[in-house]
Amino acid sequence: MRTLRVLTLLSAAVLLCSAAPGLAPLTCSEGNGPAAADKAVHHINEYHDHGYKFRLHEVQGNSVEQVDGGCNVKLQLDLRETKCHTTNPKPFEDCELRRETQRAVKANCTVLMTIKDGDATITKYECDTRQVNTNSEMVRICPDCPVLLPLNDSEGLKSVHEATTEFNKNTSNQHYYVLKEVGRISSGYIMTSGMNYYAEFALVETRCPMGSRIVIEACTPLCPDRARHAFCKSSYSSENGLLSNDCDFYPAENTTALGPDEKEPDCRHHGRRPPHSHGGPPPHAYDHGHGPLHMLTTMVMALLHMLAKEDALLIVMVAPLHMLTTMVMALLHMLAKEDALLIVMVAPLHMLTTMVMAPLHMIMNMVMALLLLVARVKGHFIPYGAFIHVTDS
Template sequence: MYLSIMKRLPILLLLCSAALLCSAAPAVEPVTCSEDGGAAAARMAAHHIDENHDHGYKFKLKEIKGHKVEKVDDGCDIELQLDLQETTCHNINPKHFEDCTIRSESQRAVVANCSVRIHVANSAAKVKNYHCDTRQEKTNSEMARICPDCPSLVSLHDPDGMKSVKAAVQRVNENATNQNYYVLREVGRIKIGWMSSTGMNYWAEIALVESHCRNGTRIVPEACRPLCPDRARHAFCQSSYSSSQGLGSVECDYYPATNSTALGDGEQEPLCRHHHGRDHHGHDHDGHDHDGHSGRGPPNHDGHGGRGPPDHDGHGGRGGRSPPDHHGQGPPEHHGQAPADHDGHGGRGGHADGPPDQERQRHRPPFHRFHCHGSDTAIHPICPWPHPEPRGPRLKPKEEA
């Protein structure tokens, strides 16, 4: 018996390592109309928000600020006021959001204050809507007093920051061990800091998706199309870049595809519909902004705040002070509607009676149909739900014969 278990153990470990799904999602308690049922309702709301938040980073429930139950004929309506905290897990990370690490204050923490409405009828609960105010926990001026040497966040489409992103993507595609080229899915965040030895420094976090282009081909990587959602591998990379020395380090975590079935003889990768080459910030995959914005933008109205290189874990730290004359020009307006995902169906549906299944939690769509316009262009906001219907071109009525 012991030998039999030991023989199977390496296989189990390999499966867990490949799928990254060994930690099961915590069960969600049933939501009721009782006055003491706020915790279960809040957990259900957090699962629903995570299921529909398909860009940026995952959030965890921090605190229940308000819980109100209103009786109706067929059950009740529950109103929740919740505080959520951003984690360091990007949405392509297969880890369940409750297992993710909260971003620390020195890493420029992000919080969301959410109002959620849940309807309960016949012992079934459903999220009707939610709206969240997503912001940096501390403004730049507040952070400058707490940690004057900490880096600050800049716009996700900051022109100089995007130079570092483009260089990082190019470095990843120079890795000969990757079978295919990777293209930019989205920029997670960009931090800047001044160091007297290297000038302005940029630390970017980016999400990449595997494309159909084989590594080493003559095709320009920026022209490559991402693979279908279940067939694509993903990578989450952190890079460092300085204005004087260019690209420094690039470190990536790779996540396997959910569908690893080998193609048959003569069979080609399926083509999936998506908006080619555009992420939800209006950038092409080459890292350029095509919305006509060229000014760099601080994350809020108080300027850039403190500066400094990342600490040993790559998430921010201390360094030289910034020069007093370094100022941003104001944040560009956050343009660019999100394209549809590969199968043309956009984000996931509004099921709210439990956590997403492991396959859906494991893999987020590489492209999105909807992305809201946050007031802070340095972070990814939680978009309201249900998402508004996309606006199509107005059709002129047919003239009567």
């Protein structure tokens, strides 16, 4: 059943009550690591206007170079991505971290800072993001967890478009909303509904009044400080379409009412710009887990879905074989990936495994077809459930 819900509007008063505490003063001593890291994370989140907010996980390095009148500090920080999008006004300290099973993302950041006369200035920072665990590692940790997809994945974007269209049917909104950005897209296979896509995306309020006859995608967003935002999480099935779309509303920063003859200001500059030129965390990190094994798994799953759709008994028979072959292939792939010399050792085993597994798959398909025929003749049709989808990078 499709569920389309709009969740609570976050109160500005509540958010102000949980405002972040003041930063500790910085010195040029060797023990300034925690205070310097705190300032760096605040700075990164302040000027990071896309993707998600980050929290400090560990200070991996802290070097202090004494100079005239102060010092230069170089920090190596390990950050963790939170569930708070940058449009969420909640302080990053209060944001929930993603669990490993939710495809957690880390950012390795190098931060340069100058401290003079007690005044600290961040001159540059660079961050590189990736999943905390690769897809190969996730096969062992959580075989049936959804896999992160590129943000330009066609089916994933299709699900976002349908969710946005459904969102704009909510007549309680004063204006239409358009897509600001996609935060993350993941996918997983479910026997009952095929490939499922899970998207997280941010919407921004536009100038177009609700009900106006206009192509919504052509609507211009309001200025960043005057626009309300919505952050949505949707689920979409390749067979059944949009399944759910749950959204949080975030209030505008500037709620000053316009005068009778005033129009919304025209703003050319969207987003916050740092006073210095530097890099920042990219909005999304995914592991390229769509190699031959992923494609083979998807094809096999589609075939099994067609064969076993009528009888859960077949799923019980197929699941152990599918998991065994996938785990063996994943192990071989990981061994070969670590050291090129192992490829020579793995190749014969890989060929042998393939020669053994292929006939087994054919035999299983024949057995399943026979069982299906018998079940149909006897009229034994058992409800079926979800199947574990295992992928590998």
